[in-house]
Amino acid sequence: MATISDVARMAGVSTATASRALNGKSTVDPELAARVMTAARQLSYQPNGPARNLRRQEAAVLALIISDVENPFFTSIARGVEDVAHEVGYSVVLCNSDENAEKERRYIDVAIQERVAGVILSPTGESTTVDPLLARGTPMVTVDRPLTDRTSDTVLVATLESAREATAHLMAHGYRRIGCITGPSGVRTADDRLAGYREALRAAKHPSSARLVRRTEYREAGARRAMLDLFDQAEPPDAVLVANSAMAVGVLAALKELGLRPGADVGVVAFDETPWAALVDPPLSVVAQPAYEVGQAAARLLLSRIEDTDRAPTTTVLGARLIARGSSAGPVG
Amino acid sequence: MATISDVARMAGVSTATASRALNGKSTVDPELAARVMTAARQLSYQPNGPARNLRRQEAAVLALIISDVENPFFTSIARGVEDVAHEVGYSVVLCNSDENAEKERRYIDVAIQERVAGVILSPTGESTTVDPLLARGTPMVTVDRPLTDRTSDTVLVATLESAREATAHLMAHGYRRIGCITGPSGVRTADDRLAGYREALRAAKHPSSARLVRRTEYREAGARRAMLDLFDQAEPPDAVLVANSAMAVGVLAALKELGLRPGADVGVVAFDETPWAALVDPPLSVVAQPAYEVGQAAARLLLSRIEDTDRAPTTTVLGARLIARGSSAGPVG
DNA sequence: ACCTGTCGAGTAATCGTTTTCTCAGACGCT
DNA sequence: AGCGTCTGAGAAAACGATTACTCGACAGGT
Numbered sequence: 120m121a122t123i124s125d126v127a128r129m130a131g132v133s134t135a136t137a138s139r140a141l142n143g144k145s146t147v148d149p150e151l152a153a154r155v156m157t158a159a160r161q162l163s164y165q166p167n168g169p170a171r172n173l174r175r176q177e178a179a180v181l182a183l184i185i186s187d188v189e190n191p192f193f194t195s196i197a198r199g200v201e202d203v204a205h206e207v208g209y210s211v212v213l214c215n216s217d218e219n220a221e222k223e224r225r226y227i228d229v230a231i232q233e234r235v236a237g238v239i240l241s242p243t244g245e246s247t248t249v250d251p252l253l254a255r256g257t258p259m260v261t262v263d264r265p266l267t268d269r270t271s272d273t274v275l276v277a278t279l280e281s282a283r284e285a286t287a288h289l290m291a292h293g294y295r296r297i298g299c300i301t302g303p304s305g306v307r308t309a310d311d312r313l314a315g316y317r318e319a320l321r322a323a324k325h326p327s328s329a330r331l332v333r334r335t336e337y338r339e340a341g342a343r344r345a346m347l348d349l350f351d352q353a354e355p356p357d358a359v360l361v362a363n364s365a366m367a368v369g370v371l372a373a374l375k376e377l378g379l380r381p382g383a384d385v386g387v388v389a390f391d392e393t394p395w396a397a398l399v400d401p402p403l404s405v406v407a408q409p410a411y412e413v414g415q416a417a418a419r420l421l422l423s424r425i426e427d428t429d430r431a432p433t434t435t436v437l438g439a440r441l442i443a444r445g446s447s448a449g450p451v452g
Numbered sequence: 453m454a455t456i457s458d459v460a461r462m463a464g465v466s467t468a469t470a471s472r473a474l475n476g477k478s479t480v481d482p483e484l485a486a487r488v489m490t491a492a493r494q495l496s497y498q499p500n501g502p503a504r505n506l507r508r509q510e511a512a513v514l515a516l517i518i519s520d521v522e523n524p525f526f527t528s529i530a531r532g533v534e535d536v537a538h539e540v541g542y543s544v545v546l547c548n549s550d551e552n553a554e555k556e557r558r559y560i561d562v563a564i565q566e567r568v569a570g571v572i573l574s575p576t577g578e579s580t581t582v583d584p585l586l587a588r589g590t591p592m593v594t595v596d597r598p599l600t601d602r603t604s605d606t607v608l609v610a611t612l613e614s615a616r617e618a619t620a621h622l623m624a625h626g627y628r629r630i631g632c633i634t635g636p637s638g639v640r641t642a643d644d645r646l647a648g649y650r651e652a653l654r655a656a657k658h659p660s661s662a663r664l665v666r667r668t669e670y671r672e673a674g675a676r677r678a679m680l681d682l683f684d685q686a687e688p689p690d691a692v693l694v695a696n697s698a699m700a701v702g703v704l705a706a707l708k709e710l711g712l713r714p715g716a717d718v719g720v721v722a723f724d725e726t727p728w729a730a731l732v733d734p735p736l737s738v739v740a741q742p743a744y745e746v747g748q749a750a751a752r753l754l755l756s757r758i759e760d761t762d763r764a765p766t767t768t769v770l771g772a773r774l775i776a777r778g779s780s781a782g783p784v785g
Numbered sequence: 786a787c788c789t790g791t792c793g794a795g796t797a798a799t800c801g802t803t804t805t806c807t808c809a810g811a812c813g814c815t
Numbered sequence: 816a817g818c819g820t821c822t823g824a825g826a827a828a829a830c831g832a833t834t835a836c837t838c839g840a841c842a843g844g845t
Contacts, residue, residue, distance in 0.1 A: 120588060122800095122801055122802085123801065123802065123803095124801080124802095132824080132825085133824065133825045133826075134801090134802080134803090134825090134826095135803080135804080135824070135825060135826080135827095136823085136824055136825075138802070138803060138804085139803090139804095139823095139824090142803085144803090144804095145804095145823085146822075146823065147823075147824085148823070148824085151823095151824085163584070163587065165561065165564050165565050165584075166565055166801085166802075167506070167565070167567065167800085167801050167802070168502075168562075168565040168566040168567060169501075169502040169503075169505035169506040169511065169566070169567060169800085169801080169802090170502070170506050170800070170801035170802040170803090170830090171801080171802055171803075172502035172802090172830095173500070173502040173503050173506050173800090173801085173802075173803095173830050173831065173832085174801080174802045174803045174804080174829075174830050175802085175803070175830085176830070178502070188521075188527045188530055188531065188546075189524065189527050189528070189531070191522065194521045194522050194527065195522070197521055197548070198521065198522070198548070201548060210547075210559075210562050211547075212545035212546065212547075213521075213545065213546040213547075213548075214543075214545075214546075215530070215531070215534060215546075226543075228498065229501075229543050231498045232498050232499055232500070232501040233501040233502070234500065234501060234502060251496065251498075254496065255453060339727055365727065368727045368728055368731060371731050372730070372731060375731070393728075394672055394698065394701045395701055395726075395728040395731075395732070397705070398701060398704050398705060398708070398728075398732055399728070399731055399732050399733070400732070400733040455830095455831055455832085456831065456832060456833095457831080457832095465794080465795085466794065466795045466796075467795090467831090467832080467833090468794070468795060468796080468797095468833080468834075469793085469794055469795075471832070471833060471834085472793095472794090472833090472834095475833085477833090477834095478793085478834095479792070479793065480793075480794085481793070481794085484793090484794085499831085499832070500830085500831050500832065501832095502830085502831080502832090503800090503830070503831035503832040503833090504831080504832050504833075505800095505832090506799095506800050506801065506802090506830090506831085506832075506833095507799070507800050507831080507832050507833045507834085508800085508832085508833070509800070
């Protein structure tokens with residue numbers, strides 16, 4: 120594989136001049152520069168990244184560590200990050216921590232070893248995993264969930280407020296016993312969605328009970344079991360707030376098994392807009408989170424922190440939007 | 453940030469010994485090795501990746517270039533690749549070419565520059581984009597779509613056969629005028645699905661007409677328009693074969709707008725199993741592609757090619773499975 | 786006692802860039 | 816003419832790891 124020395128030799132200049140010509144840095148005689156360029160093209164020279172990064176002591180690469188590649192919310196974030204990063208010549212490498220603190224730790228180590236310029240992550244929970252990043256002063260932005268007892272730039276969605284609004288919406292449409300199916304305790308978004316739900320009930324002096332709440336992993340199977348479990352008791356809910364789209368699938372599947380109709384029999388509002396939400400019968404009411412914008416904001420914050428390391432950490436909160444559809448139109452009878 | 457010299461100095465040994473101890477390579481006095489290890493831990497030493505890669509002339513990193521991060525088919529592939537790669541200590545970086553030959557070319561350049569150990573990609577079509585990889589002998593595996601006029605290890609799904617089977621299934625259930633909505637001409641999967649559809653019709657001496665076929669980008673909006681267009685003619689189809697899950701959303705949306713019921717009025721079979729396919733009313737019949745297994749197979753092939761560069765290229769074809777549900781149960785009346 | 790082989794650790798070369806130094810020559814000003 | 820000043824290019828020093836080479840010490844065989 121051709122090196123810069125080969126290019127320099129072919130162009131009849133020193134490697135220093137070749138480097139300068141290729142990077143368009145300092146002033147180089149146009150004639151020499153042209154010779155270098157043609158030589159590079161003829162040898163189809165591609166700079167050696169590791170060598171460059173070693174010398175420069177930094178790589179134009181951002182690491183994005185997300186907790187679930189199969190969750191559309193996170194892939195939308197990824198697109199937002201990518202689009203912003205590419206505009207300014209950064210590459211993005213995407214890592215999937217799978218809600219697993221061990222994998223997260225491992226990817227963080229890789230990011231440090233590869234000396235990436237910065238890291239964006241949705242922390243799985245154990246905030247000590249990010250200590251190595253903080254210790255080294257690697258620029259970092261957390262998305263979706265804040266770090267519990269540490270501090271960094273953060274981009275969040277106003278999830279508590281949205282949960283409150285969605286719950287109020289269910290009450291306003293005539294549902295009386297509203298349940299909530301949310302994610303594991305300790306995951307901030309799960310806790311916030313539950314808190315918003317509780318606040319809304321309290322504000323409306325609505326009956327509330329721990330028996331109407333279920334917590335499970337953020338997945339379809341767990342949500343289905345939770346929903347069946349909610350309906351396996353004396354006084355089941357007549358509506359539920361569901362904390363993400365994978366869970367919504369489980370909940371709708373459970374209702375189908377139970378022979379209950381969303382909306383008419385059981386009101387449903389779920390977090391995350393998906394392509395299919397409008398397609399099911401009746402269409403599913405959702406809280407649409409601005410995932411793409413979260414990604415964009417996170418990338419911009421990270422880039423500006425790379426510029427200026429000791430700016431004070433900021434927190435950005437983006438609003439979500441309730442899209443009311445048939446599944447929360449109100450009970451019949 | 454601590455370097456290996458710092459570690460060596462603290463442990464009172466040479467950098468060579470420190471390196472040997474840290475990598476567990478050659479024999480090192482256990483006592484010295486222990487001193488190195490503690491020093492490394494105390495300094496929270498992390499090896500400098502670029503330096504290591506520069507010296508070793510290769511990085512334990514695989515690049516995975518997929519054409520759409522938001523398509524569940526490709527994210528499943530990604531998980532398959534990751535799981536296999538991690539077992540043997542490789543990292544995977546995921547790049548999203550967005551069905552865009554320019555972005556694909558760019559990511560291929562990045563992969564070459566970073567001297568990754570190998571590349572897995574789903575080619576957007578213009579097969580010349582991979583020339584730089586072939587020229588440099590970078591190990592490469594293509595997935596989902598073969599290269600048109602070049603050769604490399606390839607992992608495919610038996611998509612033509614599945615399309616034929618799905619079409620036969622629709623005929624067997626009593627549909628007479630079967631249409632097809634597939635992806636852009638030149639994209640191999642789109643062409644193959646169309647070819648399979650045509651073969652099935654021909655084999656059954658079934659009426660066939662160009663007016664029953666629409667080609668569009670692999671997305672929801674295009675498929676919706678295509679479907680509306682199909683039904684805007686004198687003799688619309690009474691069933692359709694749809695080439696992926698995003699398109700299926702568009703097709704179902706169009707049917708909703710037209711007031712037609714899937715299955716009873718218009719039979720529908722779509723490629724790609726999704727969480728929500730069983731949830732819509734009636735449930736959607738699909739061709740389930742073994743995406744995760746495609747990813748696993750691709751990763752294994754790539755790893756073995758990294759071991760042995762001049763093995764002859766192979767092609768692996770995995771079968772898909774038709775899951776019949778309500779949307780192809782047969783017309784009424 | 787001497788030679789040989791082995792083992793373990795240090796010295797120094799190396800990977801391919803970028804960048805600091807250095808220096809020669811040109812230029813302009815007095 | 817003499818003296819800075821400036822420009823542009825080459826020589827060489829980094830960057831931080833791995834590893835080929837070297838060398839001393841020690842063990843064992845003759």
